Amino acid sequence: MQQLANLSDSELNQRLAFEGLDLQVGPYIYKIKTNLPLVGSGISTLYKNFNLAQPEAFIDYNVAILSKGLLQRLRGQSDFLFDNTNPFDSIPTGQAYAFLEWGMNWCVSLHTNEYLKLHAAAVARGDHTIIMPGVPGAGKSTLCAALGLSGWRILSDEHAMIPPNTTEVVPLCRPVSLKNESIGVIKRFSSNAIFGPVSRETHKGVVAHMKADLHPQSHEKKTLKARTMVFPRYAKDETQRLSPRRRTESFILAAYHSFNYSLLCETGFEAMKTLIENVTCYDLVYHDLDWAVNAVDSLADPEPNP
Amino acid sequence: MSFLLQQLLLHPRRILDLDNAQLNQLISQARSSNLLASLAMELASEHLENQLSPSVTRHFQSALLIHEKQKRDLDYDIEKIRLALDSIGEKLVLLKGAAYLLAELPVGRGRLISDIDIIVPLQSIDPTERALNEVGWESSYINSYNEYYYRKWGHEIPPLTHLKRGTTLDVHHNILPPTAGPNVDASLLFERLIEVKPGIFTLSRQDMVIHSATHLFHEGEFRHGLRDMWDLDRMLRDFPDQDPNFWKGLVDRGRELELLNSLYHGLNYAQLVFGTPLPDGIIKEAENLSRRLRKPFMDFLFLRAFQPDHPQCRQRFTSLALYLLYVRSHYLRMPLYLLLPHLARKAWMRHFDKKESLENEKTPEAI
Numbered sequence: 001m002q003q004l005a006n007l008s009d010s011e012l013n014q015r016l017a018f019e020g021l022d023l024q025v026g027p028y029i030y031k032i033k034t035n036l037p038l039v040g041s042g043i044s045t046l047y048k049n050f051n052l053a054q055p056e057a058f059i060d061y062n063v064a065i066l067s068k069g070l071l072q073r074l075r076g077q078s079d080f081l082f083d084n085t086n087p088f089d090s091i092p093t094g095q096a097y098a099f100l101e102w103g104m105n106w107c108v109s110l111h112t113n114e115y116l117k118l119h120a121a122a123v124a125r126g127d128h129t130i131i132m133p134g135v136p137g138a139g140k141s142t143l144c145a146a147l148g149l150s151g152w153r154i155l156s157d158e159h160a161m162i163p164p165n166t167t168e169v170v171p172l173c174r175p176v177s178l179k180n181e182s183i184g185v186i187k188r189f190s191s192n193a194i195f196g197p198v199s200r201e202t203h204k205g206v207v208a209h210m211k212a213d214l215h216p217q218s219h220e221k222k223t224l225k226a227r228t229m230v231f232p233r234y235a236k237d238e239t240q241r242l243s244p245r246r247r248t249e250s251f252i253l254a255a256y257h258s259f260n261y262s263l264l265c266e267t268g269f270e271a272m273k274t275l276i277e278n279v280t281c282y283d284l285v286y287h288d289l290d291w292a293v294n295a296v297d298s299l300a301d302p303e304p305n306p
Numbered sequence: 307m308s309f310l311l312q313q314l315l316l317h318p319r320r321i322l323d324l325d326n327a328q329l330n331q332l333i334s335q336a337r338s339s340n341l342l343a344s345l346a347m348e349l350a351s352e353h354l355e356n357q358l359s360p361s362v363t364r365h366f367q368s369a370l371l372i373h374e375k376q377k378r379d380l381d382y383d384i385e386k387i388r389l390a391l392d393s394i395g396e397k398l399v400l401l402k403g404a405a406y407l408l409a410e411l412p413v414g415r416g417r418l419i420s421d422i423d424i425i426v427p428l429q430s431i432d433p434t435e436r437a438l439n440e441v442g443w444e445s446s447y448i449n450s451y452n453e454y455y456y457r458k459w460g461h462e463i464p465p466l467t468h469l470k471r472g473t474t475l476d477v478h479h480n481i482l483p484p485t486a487g488p489n490v491d492a493s494l495l496f497e498r499l500i501e502v503k504p505g506i507f508t509l510s511r512q513d514m515v516i517h518s519a520t521h522l523f524h525e526g527e528f529r530h531g532l533r534d535m536w537d538l539d540r541m542l543r544d545f546p547d548q549d550p551n552f553w554k555g556l557v558d559r560g561r562e563l564e565l566l567n568s569l570y571h572g573l574n575y576a577q578l579v580f581g582t583p584l585p586d587g588i589i590k591e592a593e594n595l596s597r598r599l600r601k602p603f604m605d606f607l608f609l610r611a612f613q614p615d616h617p618q619c620r621q622r623f624t625s626l627a628l629y630l631l632y633v634r635s636h637y638l639r640m641p642l643y644l645l646l647p648h649l650a651r652k653a654w655m656r657h658f659d660k661k662e663s664l665e666n667e668k669t670p671e672a673i
Contacts, residue, residue, distance in 0.1 A: 027361075031330075056325070056326055056327070057326060058326040058329055058330060058359065058361050058362055059326075059330040060361070060365070062330070062334055082338075083334040083335075083337050083338040084334070084338065085338045085529070111337070111365070111368055112364065112365075112368055113364075113367065113368040113371045113372070114364045114367060114368065260371075262375070263371055263372065263375045264371065265374070265375070265378070
C-alpha cells in the first residue's frame with residue numbers, strides 16, 4: 001500500500017489543493033483539502049507514514065480547511081468544511097491545524113455509530129490492550145503520548161471504538177492532541193516526540209499534535225482484545241497510586257464518557273456491559289509521568305524480570 | 307449528476323448503479339441537506355441497505371440511529387411540555403417536524419429535527435413561558451437586542467433551551483411575523499386542530515401543508531430547502547389518501563389564511579422538484595395574473611435554492627439566486643421602515659458588540 005511519504009512535496013500539495021488527499025485512518029477514509037501551507041506541512045509531518053486510500057475507494061468523510069476570498073484572507077480567517085458545508089464558525093488561520101484535527105475527530109464523534117465509542121485513549125503492547133477513558137484535563141492524552149514513546153502502540157488518543165458485544169478495540173490511530181503544559185512535559189519525556197504546528201490562543205489554550213504512529217504495527221486494521229481499563233487522573237498533590245476499581249462505578253463513568261452510549265440505547269447498554277464484565281478496571285492517580293508509564297507497564301508485565 | 311439526491315429519494319433502487327465516487331457524493335449531499343435518514347428509510351423500504359457494502363451502509367445506519375434517538379428524546383420532552391401547558395390549561399399544539407413525528411405520519415419517516423416548535427394563542431404566551439421556565443426551559447437571549455426584536459416584532463418568543471437536556475423549543479403565537487404582508491389570523495388555525503395522541507394536537511392536514519409552504523417561501527436561508535420540499539412532497543402524496551376531502555377547499559383555505567401565494571409556490575415547486583402528483587386545475591385555481599407573470603423569475607430563484615447545499619449542485623447564478631432570496635425574505639418579513647434600522651443595528655452588532663453577536667457562535671465541543 002502506498003504511504004503519504006511516497007508522494008513528493010509537489011504531488012502532496014497538488015492533492016491537498018485540488019482533488020483532495022485520500023487517507024486511510026483506521027476503518028475510515030478521509031478526503032482532505034486545504035489551501036493553507038501551515039496545514040499542508042502539519043499533514044506531511046504527522047501523517048507521513050499513513051496509507052493512502054486505494055484509488056476509487058468510497059470516501060467516508062470529506063473535510064477541508066480553507067481560507068477563501070480576499071476578505072477572509074485579509075482577516076486571517078479560515079473555515080473547516082465538512083461535506084462542503086461549514087458546521088462551525090470561522091477560525092483564525094494560525095489555529096487551522098488544531099481545527100483540522102478537531103474537525104476530523106468531530107466526524108467520528110458525530111457521524112459514525114456502528115461501534116460503541118468511548119471518549120478514551122487506547123494503547124496496546126503485545127497482546128495486552130488497555131482502554132483509558134478520561135475527562136478533559138485528566139492527563140489521558142499526556143499518558144497516551146508517553147506510552148507511545150515507550151514502546152506501546154497507540155490505537156487511539158480520542159475514540160476507543162468497541163464493536164457491540166465484543167471486547168475488541170478497533171484501531172483508529174491519529175496524532176495525539178497535547179495542550180498547554182503537556183507539550184513541554186512530553187518534549188522533556190522523550191526527544192523522539194515529533195510535533196506538528198503549534199496553535200495558540202485556542203479555546204483550549206496552546207495545542208500541538210504529536211505523531212502517533214511510532215509503532216511498526218500502527219496501521220494494522222485488525223481489532224485487539226481489551227484486557228484492562230485504566231482511569232488516569234493527573235493530581236499534583238496526591239499520592240500516586242494504581243488501585244483496583246469497582247466495575248459498577250467504571251461502567252457508569254465509561255458510559256458517561258461515551259459519545260454514543262445513550263444513542264445506541266439497549267445495544268449501548270449491552271455493549272458496555274460485555275466490555276466491563278471482561279476487563280479489569282484500575283484507577284491511576286499520578287503526577288510523575290515516568291512513574292505512570294512504569295505502572296501501566298506493570299499491568300502488561302505482571303512479573304517483570306528483576 | 308446534479309440531481310442525484312432528488313432522484314435517489316424517489317427511486318432508491320438506482321443506488322445499486324452508483325460507483326463509489328457517486329455514493330460519496332450522494333451521502334455527502336444527503337447529510338448536508340439533513341436528508342440522510344430520510345434517504346435511509348427509502349432504501350430500507352426496498353430492502354436495499356444490505357445490498358450495499360458495509361462501509362456505505364454504516365453511514366445510513368448511523369443516520370437512522372440518530373433519528374431513533376431524536377424520536378425517543380422527543381417523546382420525553384413532549385410529555386414534559388404537555389404537563390407544563392396542562393398546568394395553565396393550555397393545549398399542546400405541535401408544528402413541523404415534531405408534529406410529523408408525533409402524529410406518525412409518512413412525512414416523519416427519517417425526518418431529523420433540530421428543535422421543537424409549538425404554537426399557543428397570543429394571549430397565553432406569557433403564562434406559557436412562565437410554566438416552561440419552571441420546568442427548566444430558559445431563554446438564552448437575556449436583555450439583548452435580539453430578545454427585544456423577538457418580543458416586539460416576532461411571531462415567536464426567543465428560543466428556549468432546556469437547562470439539562472439542551473433541547474431547543476420555539477414557542478410561536480403565529481406562523482408569520484405580524485410585520486409580514488399577509489395578516490394571518492392564528493385563531494383560524496386553532497379551530498381545526500387534530501388530536502394525534504391524548505392531549506397532543508397538530509394543525510389540520512391542509513393547514514400543515516400551508517404552514518410548511520409558508521415557512522419555506524418566507525425563509526431567507528435554504529440550507530434545508532430541499533428537505534422542506536421533500537416534506538411537502540411527502541404530505542401532498544399521503545394526505546389525499548388519509549382524507550378524501552384534502553384537495554377540496556385547500557386553495558380556499560390558503561386564501562382564507564392569506565397564504566395562497568405561499569401555497570401556490572409550494573404546489574408548483576413540489577411538482578417541479580419531486581414530480582408530486584397534483585389534481586387537474588389546482589395550480590390554475592391558485593394562480594392569478596401577478597403570480598403568473600412573476601413565475602419565470604421565481605423559477606429562476608427557487609429551482610436553484612431547492613438543490614442540495616453542495617458545490618456539485620450549484621448552477622450558474624446559484625449564489626445570486628440565494629442572495630436575492632435572502633433579500634426577498636427580509637422584505638417579506640417587514641416593511642422597509644422597520645427593516646433598514648434593524649439591518650443597521652445587526653451590522654453594528656456584528657462589528658462592535660462581540661458579546662451579543664457571539665451568542666450563537668459554534669465551536670466543536672467535547673472533542
